[in-house]
Amino acid sequence: xxxEEFWLQGPVEDVPGLLQPIAHALLQARFExxxxxxxxxxxxxxxxPAGLASVGFxxxxxxxxxxxxxxxxxxxxxxxDQLKWLKQEGQREGAPSKETLIxxxxxxxxxxxxxxxxxxxxxxxxxxxxxxARIPSxxxxxxxxxxxxxxRHTGQLLVTVRVLTAxxx
Numbered sequence: 661x662x663x664e665e666f667w668l669q670g671p672v673e674d675v676p677g678l679l680q681p682i683a684h685a686l687l688q689a690r691f692e693x694x695x696x697x698x699x700x701x702x703x704x705x706x707x708x709p710a711g712l713a714s715v716g717f718x719x720x721x722x723x724x725x726x727x728x729x730x731x732x733x734x735x736x737x738x739x740x741d742q743l744k745w746l747k748q749e750g751q752r753e754g755a756p757s758k759e760t761l762i763x764x765x766x767x768x769x770x771x772x773x774x775x776x777x778x779x780x781x782x783x784x785x786x787x788x789x790x791x792x793a794r795i796p797s798x799x800x801x802x803x804x805x806x807x808x809x810x811x812r813h814t815g816q817l818l819v820t821v822r823v824l825t826a827x828x829x
Contacts, residue, residue, distance in 0.1 A: 666691070675773065676781040678800075683776055685807035686726075689814040690769045693722065694762055696821050704824045706752040715824070717750035718817035719761035722810060723768040724749050729806040730772050732790050733779075733799055772806065779803070 665688055666672075672683040697715065705716040713721075724745050731738055738746075756764070784800040797805075 672773070674777040676776070676779060678781050678784060679776045679779060679803065682803050682807040683773055685811050686769045686772055689722070689810045690766055692814055693719070693765060693817060696818055697758060697762055700758065700821055700825065701828070702758050704828075705758055706755070707824055709820065709823045709827065712820050712823070713816065714750065714752075715817055715820050716752065716755055716758075716761065718813050718820065719758070719765060720749045720755070722813050722817075723761070723764045725809055725813070726765075726768045726772050726806055729802050729809070730775050732788055732797070733775070733802040733806070735788055737792075776803070 665684075667681070667684040667688070671677070671680055672687070675683045697719065700715060705719075706714045708714050724742075728738060728742060728746070731742065755761075779799070784798070784803075786799045788797050788799050788802055789795065790797050790802070
């Protein structure tokens with residue numbers, strides 16, 4: 661990878677122009693998470709310094725929230741497996757390994773990018789409903805929020821990793 665951030669590397673192939681910032685943010689998040697968490701000690705995955713969310717929670721949530729928001733963007737409701745995932749996010753007991761969590765997030769970014777490539781820019785303002793309460797949103801609103809929320813949790817994860825690794829030094 662070049663040293664520039666993804667938004668400086670030009671368009672993501674086959675992603676409509678208006679959706680490029682979303683693709684760039686998701687690619688940047690995947691890169692940063694992978695680079696920082698891969699060397700992170702597995703035994704610290706579920707530690708919560710100062711009551712912050714654990715690195716493990718952020719990894720699970722990053723995958724889950726992308727899946728849920730992109731489901732709503734397709735105009736679909738969550739299925740039983742997605743609801744089960746939501747309920748279990750951040751549960752240490754029975755949680756997968758760090759490498760599995762990293763791989764899941766990477767795969768979820770791939771699915772999101774594939775969906776962006778299939779998104780018709782002409783319908784970006786189309787209404788979409790969120791959750792069981794069917795809170796009104798739009799297709800572009802959901803896609804933008806997916807990118808923004810992913811970057812927010814990426815930043816929180818980066819801080820938690822640094823706090824935990826600094827406490828080991």
